[in-house]
Amino acid sequence: MTEEPSAAQRPTLEAVAARAGVSRATVSRVVNGGPGVREELADKVRHAVDELGYVPNHAARSLVTRRHDAIAVVIAESETRVFADPFFALQLRGISRELTAHDVQLVLLLTEGRDDHERVGRYLSGGHVDGALVFSLHLDDPLPGIIRRAGLPTVFGGRPGWQDADAGERSAPYVDCDNRGGAREAVRHLVGLGRRRIAHITGALDQTSAVDRLDGFRDALADAGPHLIEEGDFTFAGGERAMRRLLDAEPELDAVFAANDLSASGALRVLRERGRSVPDDVAVVGFDDMLLVAEQTEPPLTTVRQDIEEMGRLMARMLLRDRSGEGLAAGPSSVVLPTALVRRASA
């Protein structure tokens, strides 16, 4: 009644050693692929391991090695966006793939606003994981500071917003796509189509991706009047709102570049409501190439593609490289991936 019925006592290194007639150290060597064990003995050990169904105790191992073979993925995004947008899911998959290949576990930390930062900080400083992958920072986010103090190897997803000076000598490594270049290309495409009044629906401007895309827009259209730029927030509803304001301010507009596909999709909806045909009256370009959204809008969306899964994979790879002790000098400290314009029907 008090005894745990199943989940019997798991065999220890000691038990394997006894069974194989060797010392614990030898078993440890075999299990961890250590060097210099006679093949004959190693075989015996492996047999004993199989027979007993031995699995190393991770806690005991961590206690001495101070490694955890686990990294944290922190998604610092609130309600609205995280899960309306398959973006994070794709990154997660990329990350998961890479980690799996290295037998490293993924601890997922979802934050729900500022209160959570403390909790996350505590966890990250708590020495439970070997590193962290941090996404979707906002400009005033306290997380980077917390992390730096914790001294935990970290790679950021998207260029962090703080000044490089703050970060000391080496700034934190990050992976991002070429937001500015992609935006520029999108707008140039619109210009090439002969559009003259091109508007922009921005993303949430407390994130560098939104700022960079806005910069790209301006690169291509230095003289765009302020009434052609309307702030959005990367959501569908934000896209709708922005599109309404744009149409009110500039009924003659003939193109719009939205900071992501979700807001482009909101814009499309408003354009339809207002009787503008796309792309005839108004051409629309998005950003992300989120298939679930871009392929299913009416009409399908011309957009700027970024390889989101690859970004995730890359982040994980950079973190693991760091972890394996290569440290400072190895490889570039940040990576910016190229984007590509994907033409569909909307522009």
Add this chain to the structure above:
Amino acid sequence: MTEEPSAAQRPTLEAVAARAGVSRATVSRVVNGGPGVREELADKVRHAVDELGYVPNHAARSLVTRRHDAIAVVIAESETRVFADPFFALQLRGISRELTAHDVQLVLLLTEGRDDHERVGRYLSGGHVDGALVFSLHLDDPLPGIIRRAGLPTVFGGRPGWQDADAGERSAPYVDCDNRGGAREAVRHLVGLGRRRIAHITGALDQTSAVDRLDGFRDALADAGPHLIEEGDFTFAGGERAMRRLLDAEPELDAVFAANDLSASGALRVLRERGRSVPDDVAVVGFDDMLLVAEQTEPPLTTVRQDIEEMGRLMARMLLRDRSGEGLAAGPSSVVLPTALVRRASA
């Protein structure tokens, strides 16, 4: 050069004890809220903890308590669906919320097909986590067996497909929504609208949710001819394909119930292509109430809502209840949540 520059030696229980002038045992009691420590001493200890910035070493603790304060979330879904569908993201959020409240960590295990099952099984049996939440099982999935053998407390997301007999006396606890009842209600709604030729696009029939929804369809429409039922796979493309076949087989159909919103959305696209107006010519009902999809289709989708996030939260709660030793007799072993029809424009 060889010294780790940051990440200095973290203080141990011992250090705190020395600082507070008490024994390790006392510090341990205070830190863990143990009973019977004089308030005066406890205060001293707490001060020392703060001054030193002491954080307990999790590995050391696990080693002796055999608890990990971590659970695994296993998503056993392949490429196609996991990340096309915000479904899992929502569940994850529900789970994360509940776990956070209990200071339990979430280890995410994404599988990529059968090869991965072994890896996941090994991890789950490896004694790294206190329990598991498992999603999206397919009928012939080896995972349940592996898990049962590992003797790990587990709650399934969605009714598992195996026969109860296999599972021994108590079958595995799960959380699901009332797929059958929801489907029935959807179809009755269509009938109430006066529709006479109602078709069904199923989900992937190796998952119980798809089978249950099909059963619900049949409950309401016992005499539906087989040419009115077309197999889909819960994807947009699957919905398109199925809709085409249905229209070919039964051009006169005036309604379709799709097993989820994504496939309903594919159906909508085909209906538009073929010049049928929705809902005038053909009424369409989906399942899930995935806002990203259902609110943005043209026209917006009438669908069956399930509270996905709540399902996640509930699963976590059930698992934690189990973990806290209440064991067998406490509470119902499975939960089926109600669904609700959400009327929009498509039916």
Add this chain to the structure above:
DNA sequence: CTGAAAGCGCTAACAT
């Protein structure tokens, strides 16, 4: 109510 001491299972020097 508090302290002393015995491990939890494993790795990594250090011997041999």
Add this chain to the structure above:
DNA sequence: ATGTTAGCGCTTTCAG
């Protein structure tokens, strides 16, 4: 090449 040994940091009887 293999074995011996000393902890890693913590919880938990058991004495006092």
